[in-house]
Amino acid sequence: MRRYIHDSLVVFRRSMVISLQNPVWVLVSLMQPILYLALFGPLLQAVAKTPGFPPGDAWQVFVPGLLVQLGIFGAAFVGFGIIAEWRSGVIDRMMVTPASRTALITGRVLRDVVIICLQGIILIAAAFLFGLRIPLAAIFGALIVVALLGAAFAYLSYAAGLALKSEDALAPLLNSIALPILLLSGILLPMTLAPRWLRILSDLDPFKYIVDAERAIFRSEYWSQTTEIGVAIAIVIVLLSAWLGNLVFRQQTK
Amino acid sequence: MAVAPETMIEAHGLKRVYRTRGKAIEAVKGIDLTVKAGEIVGFLGPNGAGKTTTLKMLCTLLEPTGGTAKVAGLDLRADPVGVRRRIGYVSQSGSTSELARVGNEITWHAELYGIAPKAARERAEELLSALDLEDVWDRKCAALSGGQRRRLDIVMGLIHRPQLVFLDEPSTGLDPQSRANLWTHIRKLRDDFGTTVFLTTHYMDEADSLSDRILIIDHGTIVREGTPKELKKRVSGDAITLTLRDTGDAEAAAAITGALVGASEPNVEGNVVRIQVQDGAAALAKLLKDMNSIGVEAIGVEVAQPTLDDVFLALTGRTLRD
Structure with a gap:
């Protein structure tokens, strides 16, 4: 276990330092959440007055959705990075060390989670400038959910990347999974506005419950059933993805 | 360690x-x-x-x-x-x-x-x-x-x-x-x-x-x-190429290569004789001595060692570049 933590942290530090040494990448990662707020947020002010809009002001509904989107899309494309690393021989090189297989993927996921949390904090801070007001506990709770989502999608994306080993195959796969999840989960506009058939379809999307939980947390309903269901689903998804990610890593030498 | x-x-x-x-x-x-x-x-x-x-x-x-x-x-x-x-x-x-x-x-x-x-x-x-x-x-x-x-x-x-x-x-x-x-x-x-x-x-x-x-x-x-x-060595042996004054000398030289252990059939082309032997350097010394004793003198001598390309070709029937 000590070995596993040590190895994970080495892999984490490596991917983190390499990411931070790339200034363009840092700038884009920081700008993204602010662009969403500035260019999409104002539209929502008007929509918030529509009947059927859920409780809370526009920012309280919109920012949780953006956070969930950050968790999903901030991590969904990390698989491209692992294909590049595999191609440059880095993955094989690490697999020949005595390092734990699980650490090789977990260290990378850890980097993605830390970055996503930082982006989340920037997003919330920027939202405060636009008029969002929520207590510190809500911010903390919301970030935990985002971190869980980020971890899940990072594991899945690495698994898919390493299994496919082709950017051309990975891109359509990720898009075909992420887009329906995004649209059906009510991230951008709440599903309470949807017609009945769309709402039923949306009920089948597990990520809808996570978005609902994130919104509940923003209303300071930390121990409500909505929050509990959403967080439980997020944890289950993380565990499944971690299992799948590790399986794919181990399959590399089969 | x-x-x-x-x-x-x-x-x-x-x-x-x-x-x-x-x-x-x-x-x-x-x-x-x-x-x-x-x-x-x-x-x-x-x-x-x-x-x-x-x-x-x-x-x-x-x-x-x-x-x-x-x-x-x-x-x-x-x-x-x-x-x-x-x-x-x-x-x-x-x-x-x-x-x-x-x-x-x-x-x-x-x-x-x-x-x-x-x-x-x-x-x-x-x-x-x-x-x-x-x-x-x-x-x-x-x-x-x-x-x-x-x-x-x-x-x-x-x-x-x-x-x-x-x-x-x-x-x-x-x-x-x-x-x-x-x-x-x-x-x-x-x-x-x-x-x-x-x-x-x-x-x-x-x-x-x-x-x-x-x-x-x-x-x-x-x-x-x-x-x-x-x-x-095992595959093709060394190739010895002798160049002599005339075809008569070449025939005479070819005749005595039979005395070399493990030599291939000599290949005579005009005044040039080619044979393959296991150990080219040793065989050449003996060959030149034998030729000297019957009064035939070589004007050119070459020993070529086979390359691994020859080895691979002999073993697999293909060259590595295929």
Whole structure:
């Protein structure tokens, strides 16, 4: 276990330092959440007055959705990075060390989670400038959910990347999974506005419950059933993805 | 460090079957091989012969579907992690990220072996200077030339002082000068560090100039093994070409070549006689003496040693370039 933590942290530090040494990448990662707020947020002010809009002001509904989107899309494309690393021989090189297989993927996921949390904090801070007001506990709770989502999608994306080993195959796969999840989960506009058939379809999307939980947390309903269901689903998804990610890593030498 | 075993690699019936779309493809069909400590062994074969598959199995990167192997004294299947601690592997696709700095990449790699950063730096400096890579510590890997990058890969593969290092196609993609330079460094690994080297290559000159012993693989099986010298001797022998004053002398010279042990039928073309013998230098001395005693004098003499290309052609009926 000590070995596993040590190895994970080495892999984490490596991917983190390499990411931070790339200034363009840092700038884009920081700008993204602010662009969403500035260019999409104002539209929502008007929509918030529509009947059927859920409780809370526009920012309280919109920012949780953006956070969930950050968790999903901030991590969904990390698989491209692992294909590049595999191609440059880095993955094989690490697999020949005595390092734990699980650490090789977990260290990378850890980097993605830390970055996503930082982006989340920037997003919330920027939202405060636009008029969002929520207590510190809500911010903390919301970030935990985002971190869980980020971890899940990072594991899945690495698994898919390493299994496919082709950017051309990975891109359509990720898009075909992420887009329906995004649209059906009510991230951008709440599903309470949807017609009945769309709402039923949306009920089948597990990520809808996570978005609902994130919104509940923003209303300071930390121990409500909505929050509990959403967080439980997020944890289950993380565990499944971690299992799948590790399986794919181990399959590399089969 | 564990005491180096006398036999570094011992494989019996090592086999790898790939399954694609229900069809089984035997990439490696049961290989037996032995590598002794301190040897440089070349694993030679055309692309697709099963070289890399065999190498990956011995490096714990690919599980064999059959057979057994002991690598660096440990059982490949029972203790893959132990094997990993004792071996180094330099892949043909490289080992470093373009975006990372050289020093960082080496230190992180060493940490995965449990080597502290400070000790890693000391070892790295020693290896980097042995491989003529000074002043690269703070540079990005992308800033190195192809030859430097390949030598950096070797430094990475040796950072934990392995007893055995696997080099997969070490000089592929390098210019002739960098190749010759790399060969010098590979010889040094054994001479200065006592590392056993197992390398794959599809270049005859590389196998010839580097290896103490060569294993020739084709279609997933080892078709021949021996020292470069033995292999060349066994297969085609040396070619002796005598040029004489006239056809009469040529006929006379051809007649006495029959006295040479193991000589082929002489081939006479005008005033030129060609024969093949096992040991060209020794045979030539005797031949010239015999010719002298019957009063025939050669005006031109040539002994050509066969190349490994000839060996490969004789063994497989194909040239390596196919």
